[in-house]
Each structure stands twice: as C-alpha cells, then as structure tokens.
C-alpha cells in the first residue's frame with residue numbers, strides 16, 4: 001500500500017472555511033419505474049484548503065456528486081453553493097463561466113490538445129477566457145509540478161505521468177477555488193500515479209488549494225485529509241487522516257453487505273481502471289472531452 005507522508009496531518013478541526021456546500025442534494029435519473037436515485041438528499045461541506053476523497057461502491061453516486069458540486073450536472077432537488085454562490089439557480093451560460101473561472105478539473109483522460117506544447121496547454125483555458133495568468137503563480141505551479149524543462153514539449157513527447165502533471169498544472173493555473181479530480185491516477189502506472197497524488201497533496205499543502213478527488217483506490221484516498229464514503233446515494237461514513245489499510249477495511253464492509261466491490265485489494269496506487277468498479281470515467285453521466293462538461297469550452 002502506498003503510504004503518504006505525514007506532512008498533511010494538519011489540524012482538521014479548524015478548516016479555513018467552506019469551499020463548496022450541498023444541502024438536500026438529490027439527483028434522480030429517468031422517470032417512473034426506471035428512476036434511479038443517484039443522490040438521496042446529500043448534505044456535505046467541502047472544507048477549504050483540504051484534500052477530500054470520495055469513495056464508495058460502483059454506482060454509489062460518486063461521479064454524480066462531483067458533477068453536481070461542480071455544476072456539470074443539474075440537480076433534481078436541493079441546493080449547491082460554490083463559496084457564497086448558489087450554483088443550482090444559475091443558467092447554463094453563467095454555469096459555464098463559473099466552471100471556467102472558479103473551478104479546475106482533472107480527469108482520467110488528460111484532455112490535452114496534441115498540437116499545443118505543455119505551456120500552451122496549461123494556459124489554454126485562461127487564453128480562451130481572455131484572462132492573463134498571474135505570472136508569479138503560474139511559474140510557481142510549473143516549478144511545483146517539475147515541468148520547467150518540459151514546457152516546449154507536445155503531449156506526444158511526454159510520458160503519461162508528465163501529461164497528467166500538465167493536466168494538473170492546467171487545473172491549477174487559474175488558481176481556482178476548487179479542483180475536482182475524477183480518478184486522476186486511473187490511467188497511470190503506480191509510480192506516475194503516486195507522483196500525481198503527491199502533486200495534488202502539494203497543491204493543498206504548499207499552494208493552499210482545495211481538492212476533491214473521486215477514486216476507487218484506497219492507496220490514492222490515503223493521500224487525502226478526509227474520505228467521504230458514499231453508499232446508495234448517501235454519505236454513509238467519513239474518515240479523517242485515512243490510511244490505505246483503514247480505507248480498504250471500510251470498503252470491505254460495503255462488499256460484505258452485498259454491494260458491488262469497488263476497492264482494489266492490491267497494493268497498487270492506480271485508480272482501478274481495470275478493476276471491478278471501473279466505470280468511473282465512463283459512467284453515463286461522466287464528463288468526456290467535449291460538450292457542456294468540457295472545462296475548456298468557450299463560453
């Protein structure tokens with residue numbers, strides 16, 4: 001099992017505010033007899049400046065929760081706030097702008113543009129938005145992620161881990177209020193996956209960012225400050241200062257209750273792209289490269 005450094009064992013009792021909040025968040029897909037209640041009146045606070053992981057069996061609502069918190073999906077009932085902004089009442093155009101300006105996204109598929117070099121990919125969302133990056137911040141992100149000597153390379157000239165680091169830098173470049181990462185290590189080997197988790201950790205510890213990560217992997221979740229466990233569309237448990245072993249044990253309790261197993265029982269840090277609960281990036285509502293959920297989409 002991967003054992004993250006103890007550096008992040010900060011005092012969880014006093015978060016620096018709430019980055020995102022949901023009350024009575026309910027999401028139903030379909031209608032009539034085929035209705036699926038993906039989220040069932042979820043109340044959640046995402047603490048600012050913390051690294052929160054979301055785990056649970058396949059189909060428990062992890063991706064749906066992330067999409068609703070990020071304004072990528074509409075809600076059936078309840079309210080969601082990003083900071084002080086209630087996003088559930090926003091129109092699509094305003095939501096698009098909010099996602100672009102205030103949220104960073106990292107997906108299992110890196111979604112880098114092949115014709116642009118690393119630096120151009122990192123600043124692309126801001127270029128599209130017509131915003132100038134904060135130069136000092138951008139340089140700090142680049143150095144923190146160790147991309148300084150790769151900035152002129154195109155994605156094809158980079159390893160998978162380096163590409164994911166570019167995706168991570170892109171998510172950080174605009175200094176968003178909140179970064180959502182959906183199985184960010186799912187396409188990486190364990191070493192590259194550990195690197196990316198380390199960088200997300202650094203983004204929180206060194207750059208005071210807020211990260212919410214959906215993962216199937218207890219080893220990945222162990223890099224977070226807090227794990228939220230979803231079961232049947234509800235938050236059924238939470239674990240502060242998680243270890244991979246403790247998370248795995250908690251996930252086994254879902255299995256013994258007959259839920260579809262989702263946690264990998266091996267020591268790998270990978271996100272389970274080939275594991276039993278692997279539908280994370282391909283579930284019906286999961287964001288893909290284009291469309292309303294594309295963080296790069298121009299308003």
Ligand SMILES: Nc1ncnc2c1ncn2[C@@H]1O[C@H](COP(=O)(O)OP(=O)(O)OP(=O)(O)O)[C@@H](O)[C@H]1O
Nearest residue numbers: 029038058059060061062063064279280283284285
């Ligand atoms: N667009 C959709 N249409 C119909 N049902 C959906 C849609 N998106 C998700 N669901 C259903 O909602 C429930 C929650 O799905 P969700 O993708 O949020 O689960 P998850 O915990 O992320 O699963 P996984 O670990 O397999 O990725 C599932 O029963 C799923 O089939």
